[in-house]
Amino acid sequence: MADERMPYIGTAERRARLARRHRLAPAARAARPEEVADALVALHGTDPATVYLAVGARLADASRTVPETERALYTERALVRMHGMRHTVFVFPTELTAVVRASTGLAVAARERASLVKDMAKAGAPDAAWLKEVEESALAALARRGEATAAELARDEPRLREQFVYAAGKSYEGVHTVSSRLLRVLGVEGKVVRGRPLGSWTSTQARWALAPAHPELDAAGAQADLLRRWLAACGPATEADLKWWTGWRVTEVRRALAAIGAREVRLDEGTGFVAEGDTGPVETPDEPWAALLPGLDPTAMGWQQRDWFLSPAQRPALFDRSGNVGPTVWWNGRVVGGWAQRPDGEIAWRVLDEEGVGREAGAAIEAEAARLRQWVGTTRFTPRFRTPVERELAG
Template sequence: MGGEERYIGVAERRARLALRHRLTPAARATSPEEVADALVALHGSDPATVYLAIGARLAEASGTVAATDRALYGDDRRLVRMHGMRHTVFVFPTALTAVVHASTGLAVAARERATLVKDMAKAGAPDATWLKEVEESTLAALGRLGQATASELAREEPRLREQFVYAAGKSYEGLHSVSTRLLKVLGVEGKVVRGRPLGSWTSSQFRWALAPEHPELDPAEAQAELLRHWLTACGPATEADLKWWTGWRVTDVRRALAAIGARAVSLDEGTGYVVAGDVDPVPPPDEPWAALLPGLDPTAMGWQERDWYLAPELRSALFDRSGNVGPTVWWDGRVVGGWAQRADGEIVWRILDGEGVGRDAETAIAAEAERLRGWVGSTRVTPRFRTPVEKALVG
């Protein structure tokens, strides 16, 4: 990571974002898999985000839903919805599932299983041996069924219906079912993944399926590989960005940076990093560009330090209280406003930048809004995490 540090300013960072995240018309992708490869991970906490994020980046967005369904649920399953960084649900290219599991999932999985066993013991529920029997029976049932809901699995393995009291006597006391907690553990352990939704592409109710088989990788090597992928897509990034995005300890981040031979560069925030061979200047896109990105979009949520593309004064309107970003309007590499969909299907937007963006920008943004309405059609999309500007636009 040695050598002279080249300065990469805001303009170049925005150029890299535009081109590598497939946001300019000339850089748009031809398939959902191409988008996922470019972004490394698509936020999946809100199911609609996956489709909206892909549609914003496709050259021909009209077939977004069908193409994404095929990639997620087709026989060859080129995209997989699973737990990943920071214990969050993402959609990954299938080829990356082993890397994600080893680099981020193993540590989370160990904590989740230990917590479940501890909680059940406190509640006087059956022990870990009993839980292991239920787990093996559940996985066998899922193998027979192909895909199934928790209720369908409970018909095959009735012990999944058993309940236990969580945090007895606490203000947050609750009644948990074995199925809810066990399937979550199996998910972070990489044994099961989310299958087809019960409803449309906006539904948050999913079936479960056995995870695609993948090799068991060395965690340190997997961390280096994941970091290499993400820095290629999102570099330069600071150490704080990397620690936040991965959810790793700082020692893991530093070890992975050294393993891939990352190069240090100078940013307005301090020292940043790019992959080896990515230090040369990146020219800006040929023309300014507009985009309407969904809530939790991986570009808007990609870095912890966001001042280079998101003015601090806009955050209170565009984020909820937990730090989840809502739908955003972009102009030439920066967030300038928010958007929403009304009950009649109209896509409405508002510029929050106090200085305005100019007539050309507004024309381009309006065209993107019409493009979005064209492929979303009669489907109504309400973000899972509501933000002030989105609620104001709808109301």
């Protein structure tokens, strides 16, 4: 139970923080995608369309979403798409890549490489020394090409085409290609990143590129740095929230909290944490606000405990069976429904939680739908993880 002497941060204050710090209230919208990524620490990148839709919802001039995001990702490399927390693909500010790699990536990478070597050995495939030769050759080929698909790299290093049977005799037996598994390992290790996609901004087929050069950091120091940034963007949060978002052990979370001097606060859920000096209130947005956020949006996925902005009754309609959130409709800091793009491009939405959602809210939500429809134009997209409401509205 939280100590009554701790500062209290209630639901209204948390929603006000979300509106301003996550660039969702109109007055808080950003000018560039880099500002959005910096404000959120990380943009979910498992579904490529999510990156653009999350940025577009937060830009003052949404019409510039696609060219500006492509500039930041592929021309200036101010943003990088790479593996991060919980072995998930994110888009990070480039200056954060070393912190992410040291704080979360290397521990996961060690397990991934060991798993690959073990799986290959079970299948009678070549050993770790052979794999290291292929890796060095592939990285050299990628350096020469600048960007390349796995198929293009395999033309330079044919051993990438080698296949081996995974989980032989099991119900989930399959055939893996060295290139697919090795590039995944190199991605988690921070040696390669996702490059420009094959096709439009919704394409799931990406080229690979060498990761930007970065210093080697101490893991504990990197964890403290990452947690400080995340609490500044998303605090307050419970220990369970922090453990879930980072994928760290509870001992690592507690060590990082102590290192940054995080302050304990009282939440409706119990004890939470904010960055040092961040216990005071933030200014409530001047006007009510609406937002249409995509599936896997970092705001909707930012906390494990979400009752302060999402009614539990809505979860079955808005999440898939694996816990991935679909497209959500927001009104004044809480999720009130879901939305989808129909085959003709229409943005259809539905309110599921009608408490406090009147005519003003409906008009604001429809305005956001029109804004989204305008900048998306003729592009069609389907969330990678589909939810009941999204499927129904998509028709």
